[in-house]
Amino acid sequence: xxxxxxxxxxxxxxxxxxxxxxxxxxxxxxxxxxxxxxxxxxxxxxxxxxxxxxxxxxxxxxxxxxxxxxxxxxxxxxxxxxxxxxxxxxxxxxxxxxxxxxxxxxxxxxxxxxxxxxxxxxxxxxxxxxxxxxxxxxxxxxxxxxxxxxxxxxxxxxxxxxxxxxxxxxxxxxxxxxxxxxxxxxxxxxxxxxxxxxxxxxxxxxxxxxxxxxxxxxxxxxxxxxxxxxxxxxxxxxxxxxxxxxxxxxxxxxxxxxxxxxxxxxxxxxxxxxxxxxxxxxxxxxxxxxxxxxxxxxxxxxxxxxxxxxxxxxxxxxxxxxxxxxxxxxxxxxxxxxxxxxxxxxxxxxxxxxxxxxxxxxxxxxxxxxxxxxxxxxxxxxxxxxxxxxxxxxxxxxxxxxxxxxxxxxxxxxxxxxxxxxxxxxxxxxxxxxxxxxxxxxxxxxxxxxxxxxxx
Numbered sequence: 001x002x003x004x005x006x007x008x009x010x011x012x013x014x015x016x017x018x019x020x021x022x023x024x025x026x027x028x029x030x031x032x033x034x035x036x037x038x039x040x041x042x043x044x045x046x047x048x049x050x051x052x053x054x055x056x057x058x059x060x061x062x063x064x065x066x067x068x069x070x071x072x073x074x075x076x077x078x079x080x081x082x083x084x085x086x087x088x089x090x091x092x093x094x095x096x097x098x099x100x101x102x103x104x105x106x107x108x109x110x111x112x113x114x115x116x117x118x119x120x121x122x123x124x125x126x127x128x129x130x131x132x133x134x135x136x137x138x139x140x141x142x143x144x145x146x147x148x149x150x151x152x153x154x155x156x157x158x159x160x161x162x163x164x165x166x167x168x169x170x171x172x173x174x175x176x177x178x179x180x181x182x183x184x185x186x187x188x189x190x191x192x193x194x195x196x197x198x199x200x201x202x203x204x205x206x207x208x209x210x211x212x213x214x215x216x217x218x219x220x221x222x223x224x225x226x227x228x229x230x231x232x233x234x235x236x237x238x239x240x241x242x243x244x245x246x247x248x249x250x251x252x253x254x255x256x257x258x259x260x261x262x263x264x265x266x267x268x269x270x271x272x273x274x275x276x277x278x279x280x281x282x283x284x285x286x287x288x289x290x291x292x293x294x295x296x297x298x299x300x301x302x303x304x305x306x307x308x309x310x311x312x313x314x315x316x317x318x319x320x321x322x323x324x325x326x327x328x329x330x331x332x333x334x335x336x337x338x339x340x341x342x343x344x345x346x347x348x349x350x351x352x353x354x355x356x357x358x359x360x361x362x363x364x365x366x367x368x369x370x371x372x373x374x375x376x377x378x379x380x381x382x383x384x385x386x387x388x389x390x391x392x393x394x395x396x397x398x399x400x401x402x403x404x405x406x407x408x409x410x411x412x413x414x415x416x417x418x419x420x421x422x423x424x425x426x427x428x429x430x431x432x433x434x435x436x437x438x439x440x441x442x443x444x445x446x447x448x449x450x451x452x453x454x455x456x
Contacts, residue, residue: 011051011074012039013100013110017058020180021073022167023094031088033061038109040080040090048077051098051114054177065103071185074098074114097184119163122190127162130193134165137200141173144207148172163189166196173199227274234277249277252293260302269296284403292400295407295415304420305379309340314376321372322365332356332373367425374423382413387428390435392443 014036021027031037043050053072060067079091102113122130138156142148148156152172159165166189173196174180186192234249256269272289279286314336318329335356356373358366367383374381386409389395397408407415413424432440 009115010102010111010113011049012042013068013072013103013112014039014050014052015055015063015068015110016052017055018177019052020054020177020184021052021075021092021094022171022180022184023073023096024164024167025094025171026078026091027094028089028091030083031090032086035062035109037088038107040077040088042109043077044080049095050075050077050092051100051112052092052094053100054181058177064105065100068100069181069185071097071099071117071181072114073184074116097187117187120188120190122162122188122193126190127193130190130197131159131162131165134169134193134197134200135159137197137204138169141200141204144204161189162193166193169196169200173203231274231277249273252276252297255297256293259297262301265296265301269293288400288403288405291405295411298415299411300414300417300419302420303418305377305422307339307343307421308376308378309336309343311337311340314373317376318369318372321368321375325365325369328358328369332369336373336377367427370423370425377423380417380419380422381425382417382422383425383427384409384413385427386440386444387431388433389440390433392440395440395443 014031016029019027019029031040039050051072052075053068055063056067056069073094074096075092075094077090078093081089083089097117097119098114099117100112101115104111121127135156138148138153142153152168155168156165159168166183170180170183174183183192183195186195252273253270256266256273259266261269272293276286276289276293279289311333315329315333318332322329335354339354358369360366370383371381389409393399393408395408395410397411398405406412410424414420414422417424426444429444432444434440
């Protein structure tokens with residue numbers, strides 16, 4: 001380019017990558033290119049004025065006139081500090097918009113002829129109404145996005161010129177260099193502020209759209225997917241709370257699957273674990289569900305003793321444990337012999353077991369005979385005392401709607417024995433009572449006939 005004579009409006013040029021400075025904007029930059037350092041030093045020797053302009057293509061290191069935008073900002077070098085032999089830190093404050101009309105590359109630094117851009121002001125009423133609207137948008141934007149600091153909001157509320165307000169918000173909101181450059185080149189202050197208002201409103205609309213999409217997606221998620229998501233969250237929470245102990249709900253599910261329960265019972269308990277996951281741990285209902293699960297898991301679903309029906313062994317066991325009682329022991333051996341025959345003929349189905357009734361005054365050996373029968377048959381022995389039982393819930397078990405619900409005596413006996421086929425001695429069955437709470441004998445008959453008892 002041709003070397004031009006000095007003019008009063010000729011200034012050193014500082015090309016910037018991905019940076020657009022607006023009038024009134026204070027920016028700290030680190031200058032490292034030799035031409036740029038020379039331009040800053042030249043400005044410091046003169047009136048500290050320098051023109052800053054953005055690259056069209058930030059990948060160009062040594063720009064020409066066609067590589068920078070035609071509109072830039074006249075700025076003042078507020079502060080300059082040498083960082084090293086090859087870098088210089090400067091603080092620039094934008095003054096006004098300028099248009100670059102000449103580009104001189106013959107000097108060690110870029111030199112340009114800068115012509116002031118005349119800004120077109122809006123009418124007072126238009127400016128006042130628009131500034132109020134933009135201020136309200138900025139406050140809303142700050143509440144929803146939290147990207148505007150309290151200092152910036154205070155400056156926005158104190159702004160008196162639409163052009164300054166537009167430049168202030170553009171500095172805070174825009175990151176894209178071409179869009180920032182478009183606002184820099186806009187000389188109509190009303191139109192510039194309208195563009196800023198559109199940018200804020202567009203961002204607010206995006207926020208509202210994102211929220212609507214989230215709400216719509218949440219509503220459209222199927223129940224099983226939602227439960228899976230929540231279960232994974234609960235799993236993570238339980239993992240954090242349980243530490244090395246692992247996830248409590250997963251441990252329950254693992255215990256249920258390992259107990260060998262019937263499929264329908266296992267499915268029911270799995271549903272109960274899912275309910276427990278969704279309940280607050282301190283709620284009364286969660287305590288009821290957890291007690292129910294613990295009892296059901298503790299029941300002997302697949303454990304049972306192998307019967308020993310050797311009549312000689314049974315006779316010896318009875319003789320070792322009891323002296324006399326020949327008629328009673330003979331009747332017991334008859335009972336065991338019949339069971340053995342039915343077992344050998346494969347007729348001993350899993351139906352209702354036979355019951356022996358031992359009658360006599362206290363202390364004659366009824367309970368010890370029951371224990372001897374269990375030992376002779378290689379079964380576990382459990383004694384259930386029914387003397388004075390008035391409430392049928394003692395036999396059948398309480399309904400789960402009650403706080404502190406517990407299983408009935410039969411279920412408790414099986415849990416205590418640890419096998420499915422223990423010898424259960426119903427002691428003092430003749431002393432069962434009845435009152436307004438029900439008939440215990442009838443409840444016992446229901447359990448004897450195979451009706452399903454209330455399990456907790």
